[in-house]
Amino acid sequence: MQLQVKGLSKKYYSGFLGNNVTDAVDDVSFDIKEGEIFGLVGGSGSGKTTVSKIVMGLIKPTSGGVFYNGRDLTKVNNRDWYYLRREIQMIFQHPQMTFNPRRNIYFACAEPIRLYKLAKNKAEEKAMVEHLIERVGLTKDQLKKYPHELSGGQAQRLSITRALCLQPKFIICDEPTSMLDVSVQAQILKLLKEIHDEFNITMLYISHDLEVIQSICDRVAVMETGKIVEIGNTEKVFNMPQHHYTKQLLQSALYI
Amino acid sequence: MRGLLEIKNLNVSFAVDDNHVHILNNVSMDINENEVLAVIGETGCGKSVTGSAILHLLPDNAIVTGNIFFKGQDITKMNDHEFRQLRGQEISSVPQSPSTSLNPLMHVGNQVAECVLEKNSSEADKKKTALKVHEIFSRLGLPRGEDFYENYPCELSGGMCQRVLIAMGVITHPELLIVDEPTKAVDWALRKDVMDVFCELKNDMKCAMLFITHDIAAAKYVADRVAVMYCGEVVEIGPTDSVINQPRHPYTKGLIASMPSKGFNVMNGFMPSFQDLPKGCRFSDRCECSSDICVNEEPESVEISAGHFTKCSIYKNMNVSEIFSHAITS
Numbered sequence: 001m002q003l004q005v006k007g008l009s010k011k012y013y014s015g016f017l018g019n020n021v022t023d024a025v026d027d028v029s030f031d032i033k034e035g036e037i038f039g040l041v042g043g044s045g046s047g048k049t050t051v052s053k054i055v056m057g058l059i060k061p062t063s064g065g066v067f068y069n070g071r072d073l074t075k076v077n078n079r080d081w082y083y084l085r086r087e088i089q090m091i092f093q094h095p096q097m098t099f100n101p102r103r104n105i106y107f108a109c110a111e112p113i114r115l116y117k118l119a120k121n122k123a124e125e126k127a128m129v130e131h132l133i134e135r136v137g138l139t140k141d142q143l144k145k146y147p148h149e150l151s152g153g154q155a156q157r158l159s160i161t162r163a164l165c166l167q168p169k170f171i172i173c174d175e176p177t178s179m180l181d182v183s184v185q186a187q188i189l190k191l192l193k194e195i196h197d198e199f200n201i202t203m204l205y206i207s208h209d210l211e212v213i214q215s216i217c218d219r220v221a222v223m224e225t226g227k228i229v230e231i232g233n234t235e236k237v238f239n240m241p242q243h244h245y246t247k248q249l250l251q252s253a254l255y256i
Numbered sequence: 257m258r259g260l261l262e263i264k265n266l267n268v269s270f271a272v273d274d275n276h277v278h279i280l281n282n283v284s285m286d287i288n289e290n291e292v293l294a295v296i297g298e299t300g301c302g303k304s305v306t307g308s309a310i311l312h313l314l315p316d317n318a319i320v321t322g323n324i325f326f327k328g329q330d331i332t333k334m335n336d337h338e339f340r341q342l343r344g345q346e347i348s349s350v351p352q353s354p355s356t357s358l359n360p361l362m363h364v365g366n367q368v369a370e371c372v373l374e375k376n377s378s379e380a381d382k383k384k385t386a387l388k389v390h391e392i393f394s395r396l397g398l399p400r401g402e403d404f405y406e407n408y409p410c411e412l413s414g415g416m417c418q419r420v421l422i423a424m425g426v427i428t429h430p431e432l433l434i435v436d437e438p439t440k441a442v443d444w445a446l447r448k449d450v451m452d453v454f455c456e457l458k459n460d461m462k463c464a465m466l467f468i469t470h471d472i473a474a475a476k477y478v479a480d481r482v483a484v485m486y487c488g489e490v491v492e493i494g495p496t497d498s499v500i501n502q503p504r505h506p507y508t509k510g511l512i513a514s515m516p517s518k519g520f521n522v523m524n525g526f527m528p529s530f531q532d533l534p535k536g537c538r539f540s541d542r543c544e545c546s547s548d549i550c551v552n553e554e555p556e557s558v559e560i561s562a563g564h565f566t567k568c569s570i571y572k573n574m575n576v577s578e579i580f581s582h583a584i585t586s
Binding site for chain 2 (some may be wrong): 041044045151152153158180181184185187189190208209210211212214215217248249252253254255256
């Protein structure tokens with residue numbers, strides 16, 4: 001087990017004296033094996049992104065734990081996160097918004113390398129960035145551009161580059177293709193799959209698109225209003241759905 | 257069936273820094289009464305520009321040539337004052353991104369009523385309009401009653417906001433509705449609901465639609481005919497079944513093959529920039545069956561089967577039986 005999520009809950013209190021309680025995530029447990037692509041499906045507002053943010057350590061959960069190789073991530077301090085973030089990286093939903101609009105693309109890719117002092121000198125840093133950027137299908141002359149000059153698909157490739165810079169072992173993909181066209185979506189998914197096979201990276205893939213989940217994930221969990229209602233092998237869940245919410249989701253598919 | 261809208265050789269270019277960027281190149285399509293035409297294509301292929309050109313909503317630096325006939329009248333020749341009589345009344349639109357298209361400081365009911373009310377309308381008129389708004393809300397499956405009327409957009413979910421926008425578009429009973437990417441901002445389960453609303457509109461209100469989307473499955477669900485756009489050109493147009501099940505243009509084939517359910521077959525390359533287009537066929541540098549003619553000559557539109565046109569040089573000198581055998585082998 002590379003990642004184990006045990007009884008994770010996140011409550012938000014609102015109103016006078018905090019009387020209104022919203023269960024964003026309610027007693028969620030699952031585990032992800034090494035080298036696996038694990039899918040998390042659900043409608044908007046079902047708590048998928050909250051789970052991913054808790055795993056990344058961006059939000060503290062109300063109760064429960066996240067164990068990465070046996071270590072509880074919810075109790076890790078900021079200093080240790082610095083070392084852990086080399087192993088756990090995230091690809092966000094809106095790629096354009098994750099870049100500093102005032103710095104060029106070279107800087108965006110080189111920043112993690114500088115932060116972790118992976119390169120001995122400028123030339124080595126440049127070689128590393130160029131190697132990675134070609135790996136994801138961008139060209140060297142795009143390094144001089146600024147984020148707004150890129151299309152959505154190119155920006156998403158760039159955020160994949162940035163996640164790969166640190167040679168992570170675990171990547172969280174939070175709806176990486178929901179803003180993209182079908183043709184570009186196919187390119188990005190193929191790239192993610194290649195990276196998964198090449199570097200043996202474990203992935204937590206979050207999406208509301210069942211077709212995408214079905215085609216890339218090994219195992220899948222279905223979430224509804226903060227709870228996991230069904231979990232199992234992708235084939236089994238899609239061919240023999242047990243819970244009514246899964247059935248409802250599958251029925252709302254539009255086929256071509 | 258009578259023609260409602262006919263677009264003939266529409267060209268749109270934008271004046272940018274002393275340059276002219278040519279966006280739409282000889283776009284021709286037509287919509288009959290009570291017919292849904294879906295326009296599909298990638299981001300930046302000119303789908304929304306076509307919609308905006310029909311609605312006279314292009315920015316000031318746009319240069320439009322060609323003709324758009326609406327019920328026999330050429331609307332490109334109209335001035336803004338004349339066109340205002342049509343826009344909203346007979347040609348209406350549903351904009352994309354519901355979260356940013358609504359006024360955050362106004363009750364949703366009033367926003368819908370605003371489309372019908374004139375500046376100095378009487379109390380009686382306002383009451384009548386409010387009833388009309390309630391009726392349209394319940395028809396679109398939104399909760400009826402004062403409570404919903406007085407909601408602010410931030411209190412509603414994405415799917416509800418989308419329906420409020422649809423209500424704004426259809427309250428005047430337009431004859432043509434231009435729908436821009438209705439399924440972009442909604443999730444999987446809601447997508448079906450939103451599409452069902454459009455199917456109902458088509459059947460109950462008998463309203464023709466220009467359905468702009470990149471969602472091929474959604475287009476298949478609602479449309480009678482489909483037009484595929486690439487780089488500002490219509491590359492293929494025809495009945496939905498024929499285009500989606502037997503695509504003839506290499507781009508349409510590639511687009512459909514890249515759907516998750518068809519196995520993620522990736523097309524080569526990217527869409528070229530509008531400032532740096534290939535000389536002949538605009539798809540030639542990405543096409544697998546590209547030849548010398550494709551690189552040098554701009555292809556012409558060829559009728560493959562009844563009402564199914566494609567703009568590809570492969571079919572240029574073929575007769576019917578050759579086209580048929582080509583479709584089987586490829």
